Amino acid sequence: MAADNPRKQNVSIVFWPKFNDSVTSTKKRFMNVGSYRVDQQKIIFETGKFIEFDFSVQDTLVFDGKIIVLLDVSGNIRFNRNVYAIDFNGELLWQIERSENLDLIGYCPFISVEAQNPKLVSFNWCGFKFIIDPDTGKVIESIFTK
Structure with a gap:
């Protein structure tokens, strides 16, 4: 059975004393979205x-009072659990549950998240559609679409 990246995903929550635009530069991906903004690996x-x-x-996707976060896992990194939920205080609520079936297939990171009311849906690299419990990150249903 193949495993996720042996390096555990670390999530840090840090107090940053000033909220300003000096964090941005032309080299960084940056967007303002409501009461938070995304700057590369950070949600500020x-x-x-x-x-x-x-x-x-x-x-990112605001869904059911949570921010659903999709991480860009590219290159030779094998990490299939790249969907998270955080609250508007910056607290980590969940990481999508591990799926042994997908681990057997191999490299299958999630590539999109979307609201298909009233459901939270994510698609992965291997052609599966997942319906996710927005409160827990557990997969309710998986459907092969290709």
Whole structure:
């Protein structure tokens, strides 16, 4: 059975004393989205707190009062659990549950997250659609789409 990247995903929540735009540069991916903003591997809140992941943030989605975070796992890194939920205080709520079936297939990171009301849905590299419990990160259903 193949395993996720042996390096455990570290998530740091840090208090950042000033909220300003000096963090941005032309080299960084940056966007303002409501009361938080994304800057490469960080989600920065207006309160000054930020949460930092080991990989760049590919996309975020506000769903059911949570921020769903999709990390960009590319290259030779094998990491299939790249969907997280955080609250608007920067607290980590969950990481998508591990799927042994996908570990057997191999490299199958998630490539999108979307709201298909009232469901939270994510698609992965191997052609599966997942319906995810937004409160726990558990996979409710997986459907092969290709």
